[in-house]
Amino acid sequence: MQPPLADPVLYQTLLGVHDEMMDVNGAIMPHWQQWYDAFSRWSPNQRKANWDELNEVVRETGIAYDLFADPNENKQPWSIDLAPIIIAPEEWQWLSVALTQRARLFNAMHNDLYGHRRLLHEGFIPAALVLSDPSYLRPMRGNQSAYNGIQFYAADLAKSPDGIWRVLDNHAETPAGLGFALANRIAITHCEGNLFRSSKAIRLASYFQQLQSTLTKRTELEDPYIAILSPGPEHPDYFSHAYLARYLGYLLVEGGDLVYQNNRICLKTLAGLKPIDLIVRSIEGLNADPLELNPNGVHGTTSMVQAIRDKGIIMANQLGTSIVENRALAPYLPKVCKYLLGEELMLHEAPRWWLGDPKSRAHVLENLDSMLISEAHEGSGRPGEARAATDPTTLDPAGKLALVDRIMLFGNSMVAEQKTGYATTPSWTGEQLKPHPFAIRFYSSRKEQGYDVLPGGLSMSVGAQQAIGLHSPEGLTRDVWVVSDKQPEPFESIWASIARQGSYSRAGRSLQSRIADNLFWLGRNVERVEWQFRLCRQALARLNEDSGPEEDQRTVVSALNTLILRAPKARVFDAGFGGMNEIERLVRTILYGKDRAYGFQESLAHMHRLAGLTRDRMSAEALRILNEFFTNQKWFKEPGFMHSGHVIDLLDEGLMVLAAFSGMVMENMTRNYGWRFLDIGRRIERAENLSGLLNRLIFAPGMSWDAPRRLMFILEVADSFITYRSRYRITPTLSAVIDLLLLDETNPRSIAFQISALHDHINYLPKEPEIGLRSEENRLILELLTELQLSEGHKLAQIPQLEQGKEIEQVITEECRLEQLLNNQISKLPQLTELLTRRYFTHTEEQTQRI
Amino acid sequence: MRYRIAHKTEYRYSTPVAQSNHLVHLTPCQVDGQFIEDHDLLITPRPAHRRDFTDYFGNSTIHLTLEEDHTLLSINAVTVVTVTRDQTALLKQSTAAWETVRDMMFDRNHVDQAEFSCYSNFTNPTSEIAAYGAQSFPPGRPLMEGVMELTSRIFNDFEYDSTVTDIFTPISQVFEMKSGVCQDFAHFQLACLRALGLPARYVSGYLRTYPPKGQPRLVGADASHAWISVWCPEAGWIDFDPTNNKVIAEEHVTLSIGRDFGDVSPISGIILGGGNHFVNVSVDVMPIDKDGNEIGQSISSQTNPGIVMLEKDTLKPQALSQRSTPIHAQEQSQSQSSDQILPGDPLPADRTY
Structure with a gap:
């Protein structure tokens, strides 16, 4: 049967450039058929509605939520294309084998470079290429074990205009934005779930289950304490770290949460120090230990290297893995692959030259205009954010001279790549499908034998070729669907597998x-x-x-x-x-x-x-x-x-x-410490606000204290008017209002309710065991609670009257139980905040210094 | 020559330090012509955790963790060493042209040397520094001849001045000022040589000093020293001291070897708490006879020449690595006044002069 031709109004490819969806004859590729049929049947309104919905999900989940981004920086927010990119079963079969090979190769290369360095001694890789790279972390040499190298490997792939896959960049430092890929998938299946299923695309869940079980096995413990170490919310990838942590059920920690003790890396929690068994590293290795690595690197903790040295912590990926990301390694990979794995390399980079090598340098200088010049290693794992390379054709003569000077002096850390174009894939502009250059980040993760490849990935639009790496100024991403020709596996949530293994995350136990x-x-x-x-x-x-x-x-x-x-x-x-x-x-x-x-x-x-x-x-x-x-x-x-x-x-x-x-x-929210602190904050705030309002409105000079309308106003602000009416059925009186808003422990808006809740929370918080007595905060809250519990509404309501001939000031200074009580609340609650801060929060602020 | 070397370091803190982690390079390494007879390291207070290991460059290294509150940390290293070497003799053996040695760095038999032909944090050159160095290496000149001349030029062109630089002064600035201390000269010379692709490494150690004629030696008035070592195919590593314009002999004692000061800093550490801190370093290189008695006379120094008081707010955070990401202060510290030190802000400890 002749494959159906596409509606030419809807989609037209670029002449002479390979396209993913449509072949040269204008026919839709079979694995795109389901999607294309459905898409072309959508009315323009449906497309718009779907697109709006998708972007709404992006906004709501906060993928584009760059917390500390400079609002003045004119950057395109993260967006997801309505069109996914779809990969056929045959192609995926080849790709997953090729990607697995690369993962194995890079792991073997890493293990060698931090071990015997046969690759250098046998002349497969020039020594200065590796040894001039600051990401070669010397203290890590000899600290490796065979199973300890690269857990997470990702490769950015693009197709050349002739349709051949090539590698743009390798990522072996961190999971490199894996959380984004996951979030994109969840967003798009939210909007196009039916299409996803009818296209027989493969789910991601089993990849993550495999990952969890591999990490657990690596610790050789049944119930390990695993954490994802992130540089913190200021980092542009924080979303990805947090998303992944939540999905996998691991703790998300930052350097400031960690401390070295007894050769272990411990987490500072409310209940003391808790040793961590395995860290999923989302920080740069160089910045993991200010003592032995970069002295200014504070994303890990002091003595991290020592903990690894004596096997007090498992690090995935190991510190120092980013050395294999060096782009200048590319021209040496085919031989290295043959040497280390005994296999032909399946996936290649575009032709590259290491500028530290005199012959390569000479070649590049002769053909400068057909090259892109870049740092051999820039270490940006953020999807799409590889730095733009230098295109010599854009330089004036002085600029070119300066570039040549730089190459001569710093060639060891520079690389040249021959300019190569990109193939295209359909992209929805809002009105029509247009061919757009693309690149895909594919993720793989180590398992007991070999590597697993995520059946999906993160695709990004790439601009004109300005970079050697994945450079995407637009922030336009799309989901990657891998079509299966097999029966889909029964749906299994990631959580189900955890329950079956009988293991569970400890995340709730400590904070x-x-x-x-x-x-x-x-x-x-x-x-x-x-x-x-x-x-x-x-x-x-x-x-x-x-x-x-x-x-x-x-x-x-x-x-x-x-x-x-x-x-x-x-x-x-x-x-x-x-x-x-x-x-x-x-x-x-x-x-x-x-x-x-x-x-x-x-x-x-x-x-x-x-x-x-x-x-x-x-x-x-x-x-x-x-x-x-x-x-x-x-x-x-x-x-x-x-x-x-x-x-x-x-x-x-x-x-x-x-x-x-x-x-x-x-x-x-589980009733863990996190919930308790959230609630403690709320209760303190509410009690402070209400006692402030009562104090001011009842005792404000110049007003008669019991004006019912004023009391009604208080009741309304405190959201207790209905309760009052149903209970007392009278015009508000001070004594009844006091009863309801101050003393009634069953009214969730009353001060007594807040104080009583605080009392419960504080009793429940972890205590230093050696303290037999009540802690200071316990005593304080007990005092406040007791005072309220022993009070009687009608007595408090007896307020000295403004009598004839008495000055207002005199009245106010007269003994008034209600005022005392409120003032006591108003002054003691900030003290409570202070005490809690000192006991539970402050040790995170301790300053370190280097000597 | 036989020496007893005492290297004492004392840190005093204005408020107690709750936890501190240190990396110590105070154990001299075994090199040709240098025999370590005895070595002892005394640390107070007693570390909660101590791990001795050999670092990447082969130096004996100690990792220490102190977990009790302390306001004083003292580390005393005492070494008895016999030095029998005179590398001036080796110079004559070396005839290879500098280009030959440079090209050898690309062959697979010289991986260990090639390591030291690469730049490091403290030795990144500028074009001007590269040009300064290149003057001593016209085409075809024997390597060692060029190195010798470069050593002399640095000795003549640069002023020894211990007040103008600190540990983190970049060599571009040293070159501009044409002054500094032994560590600056060593880093500068390394940058010159590495810019040409030549293998050269950083050596930290001690230097015997002589009192003015007729006066006794002042105990504890010496300092750590630093110089460089250059590799040639005929004789291996030969050490040059640009501060004193000489090839080393029995007056130099090698402590440790690395790419630059950052690899071999005698004591580095990260402390929690401590407020202001004061460092007192004293080094004594005592020539001794075979019975262990001092050769010549000495008196103990009255002053403490090594005391350096560090005001925290005078130091600015430094970016040491090209690829280091900018430090983001935690939210808490954003609100703090500017005289608070940032985490990881490096404070110089003991310097080598």
């Missing part, structure tokens, strides 16, 4: 001090935003009623000032403005004031940062909920004219988001 700190402040800031919203909302709602007495406005101003006044050096807005104007001004200040302590914008920024820092500890859904605040402009932009009705709607919407987040945390 890094750093994470505890961040969760605590996340809890506080989420609660703070809720409080800001409630306060502003009730303030505006009161005004909308329009009929309220003037005292209402004073109540509202006073209440809003509780927030304004918490900022250091804050000015109270003088009452001169009066009424609506002043209230609007206060609400504006709280919601949109820039750099305003205790203002919404500040809390939002904190929430954003802390959500990023703790994202591997929260469910993906919980973060997606919060993402609404970080990605939707309406939370930052101050409206010119403030229509209070609109603002109330906005605040209501915000409160719904917060409620969804809280619900997610309550329902989905």
Whole structure:
């Protein structure tokens, strides 16, 4: 049967350039057929809807969520092409064998270079090529064992215009963005799941199961403690590290979490130091140990090398593996492959020359204009971010001279590659499919015998050829589908296999001090935003009623000032403005004031940062909920004219988001230390806010203390009005309000409830065993709780009256139990924060110095 | 000549150090013409963990971990060594042209030498430095003749001045100032030679010093020394001392060998806590007779010449490696005032002069 021709309007290839989907006759390749048929049947609206949905998922999962990215930097955000790239079964068979061969080759090469170095002594690789590379970590020589080299190997492959695969770059340092590939797959199957299945594409889960079981076996333990070591949230690949950690069920740690003790690398947790068995390294080896490696490298920990030397830790990949990434090794690989493996090399790089070799250098200098000149080793594992190479044709004569000078002096660390073009694959522009140059990163991972190749990968669009490595300024990625001609394997979740093995992740048992700190402040800031919203909302709602007495406005101003006044050096807005104007001004200040302590914008920024820092500890859904605040402009932009009705709607919407987040945390988060610290933060914040409001509104001078409307306002802000009405059915009285908001341990909005929850949490936290007595924070919280429990509402409500002839000041200084109690709460709660910080968080801040 | 060498290092901290990790290179290596008779290393307080091993370059190395709070760390190394060598004789044997030696670095029989023809962190040249070095190597000139001349030129063109540089002064700046100490001269000469593709390595060690005529020797007033070693096919490694314009003989005692100071720093360490710290280094190279008695007279020095007080905020973080990623301070430290030291900020310990 004649293969059907493609709709020429939908897709046209470039003349003389190989295309993945369409052959030279304009026929769709069989393995693309399913996808193409479905795609061409989609109406333009469906395509648009699918594309929008895909980008929405990207935004929500936070793949493009470059936490600390400079917003001024004009970089294209991460995006996923609606069109995947599809690989046929025959081609995959060949590719996976070829990739496995390369993984084995690079591992063998690594083991030799850190062992006997026969490759140098037998003359297969020039010594200066390897020994001039700073990523050759000398302290690691002799610390290798056969099973200990490259666990993760990835190769960036592209096709030349003639359709032949070639290697752009090799990655043997870290898992090199494996989390991105995984996240892309999850995003695209979310939108095109049916297509994925009908195309008979292979799932990724079994690769990760194999990886887990291999890593476990490497430790020779049943239940090993495995961690992924990341440089931290400032690193552009942090998303990938966090995503992978969550998927595999491993701890995500940073250098600051680790310390060397008893020849082991230990994790600093709330419950003390816990030795780690295996580290999945996502940091550069050079920066793993400031004592024996780069003195400025702080991504690992001091004495990491010593721990490896005496086998106190297993590192995957081993420190120093990045030496085999050196691009100048390429011309020597065919012979090295034959020597080490006894096989012909299957996959090649484009022709390259090491510029440290006099003959190669001479050749390159003679043919300079047909070359791209680049560093032999740049170490960027970030997908797409290889540096642009120098194209000599773009240089002026002076620039060319300088380049030649550089080659003469630093040739050892430079490489030249002959310019070669790219084949294309369809890419969806939003209106049509267009052929686009592409490259794919393929991942492989070591198993007991040989390597497993991930049946998929991360494909990126490449620009005009400017780099030797994978250089993709656009950030346009696509998923890679490998089509199987076999019956699909029964679906098996990665989690199922863990349960069957009878092993489980220990991630829940201990918590890094750093994470505890961040969760605590996340809890506080989420609660703070809720409080800001409630306060502003009730303030505006009161005004909308329009009929309220003037005292209402004073109540509202006073209440809003509780927030304004918490900022250091804050000015109270003088009452001169009066009424609506002043209230609007206060609400504006709280919601949109820039750099305003205790203002919404500040809390939002904190929430954003802390959500990023703790994202591997929260469910993906919980973060997606919060993402609404970080990605939707309406939370930052101050409206010119403030229509209070609109603002109330906005605040209501915000409160719904917060409620969804809280619900997610309550329902989905395990009751581990992480949850406890999140909740401790929330409880402290809520108790502080409420006692501040009560204190101010009940004792503000010049107001009669029991005005029911004011009490009603308090009840509304504290979200307890309905409860009050259903329980007391009377106009609010001070004694009933005190009972409900201060003393009632069953009301989740009362101060007593917060204090009682804090009491439980603090009792549960790990203690230093030698302390037999109650710890300081235990005593403090017990004091606060007891004080509340022993109080009686009606007695507290007896407030000295403003009698004839008595000054206000006199009344205030008179003994008043309620005021004392509130003041005690207001002053002791910050102390509690201080104590918790000192006991559980601070040791992460200890400074190291080099001597 | 026989020596008893005492190398004492004391670190004092203004606040207790909770944990410290050190790497120590204070055990002299066995090289031709140098026999280590006795060696002892005393460390207080007692390390929680000590591991002796041979490093990549063959130097005896010790890794130490101290886990008790301490405000004083002292490391005393005492070595008795007999030196019977005079490398000036070797010079005559070497006739190979420098280009021959350079080209040999590409053949597979000279992997171990080729290592030292590559740049390292402290020896990255500039075109100007390369050009300065190349003047001593016209085509066809025997290697050792060129090295000898280069040694003399550095000795004559550069001023010895211990106040203008520190451990991290780049050689481009040393070249600009034309002054520095032995370590700077050694690094500079290594860069010159390596820019030509020649194998040359860094040697740390001790130098016998002579008191002014008629005066007794001052105990503890010596310092660590550094020089270079160049390889030739006829005689192997020959050591040159650019600070003193000579080929080494019995006055030099080799401690360790590497690509540059970074490989052989006598003591390096990372400490947790400690506040400001003070380092006191004293080195004493005492010539002794066969019974162990001092040859000549000496008096103990009254001053502590080696005391260096380090103010933390005077030092800036250095980027030592070409490929090091920028340090991102943790969020906590972002809010700290600028006089706080960043993690990994290097502070010089003992220098070689």
